[in-house]
Amino acid sequence: MSSIPVTVRGAQMLRDELQRLKTKDRYEVIAAIAEARSHGDLSENAEYDAAKERQAFIEGRIAELEGKLSSAQIIDPTTLNTNGKIVFAATVSVEDLETGDRVTYQIVGNDEADLKEFKISITSPMARALIGREEGDVVEVNAPAGVREYEILEVMFI
Template structure:
C-alpha cells in the first residue's frame, strides 16, 4: 500500500479525532443503543436504528483513521533543508499573471487540505504543477476553465 504524506500537525489532528471517537463518541452511541433497546420492539424503533447507523459511521471512521495513520509518512517540515524550491509542507505565494491577483497556499496532505484557510492537497493539480519550482519561475496550471499562468513570488518552509 502506498504511503500517505502528512505533516506532524495533520497526524496530531487525526490522532485527536481518533481519541475523541473512541473515548467520547463510541460510549455515547453505545449508551444510546442500550436506551433505545429498553423501549421495546426493535423493528419499529427509530431511535435504535438511528443509533445503530451512527455506530456504523463511527466505527467506519475509526477504521479509516487507523488505516491512514498506519500508512502515514510523517514529514516534519521544520527539519527539511530550505532549498528555496516548492516541496511538501512549503507555503507558496503565487501571482496570477492574467488578473494580477496574489494567492498563498500551503501544500499539505489530503486530510489536512482546506482551501478556505489556504491549504491545498499535495495531490491537487496546482500543487503537482508547483512541486520543484523556485521563486521567480512561471507555472502553467491546467484548470477546468483552461490554463492559468502563475508566477512563484515566494516560497517559505512554514506550515
C-alpha cells in the same frame, strides 16, 4: 501499503479525531443504542436503527484513521532542505499573471486540505503544477475555469 504524507499539524488533527471517536463518540452511541433498546420492539424502532448506523460509521472511521496514522509519513516543513524546490508541506506565494492577485498556499495531504485556510491538497491541480518548481518560475495550472499562469514569488518551509 504505501506511506501517506501528512504534516505534523495534519497528523495531530487525525490523532485528535481518533481520540474523540474512541473516548467520547463511541460511548455516546452505545448509550443511545441502549436507550433505543429499552423502548421495546427493535423491528420498527427508528432510534435504534439510526444509532446502529451511527455506530457503524464511527467504527469505520476509527479503522480508517488508525490505518492512515499507521502508514503516515509525518513531514515537518521546518526541517526540510530542498534547495528552494517546492515539495510537500512547502508554503508557496504565487501571483496570478492575468489578474495580479497574490495568494499563499501550503501544500498538504488530502485529509488536511482546506481552501479557507489556504491549505491545498497535494493532488490538486495547483499543487501538482508547483511541485518541483522554485521561486521565479512561471507555472501553468489546468483549473476547471481553464489554464491559468502563476509566478512563484516565494517558497517557505514554516
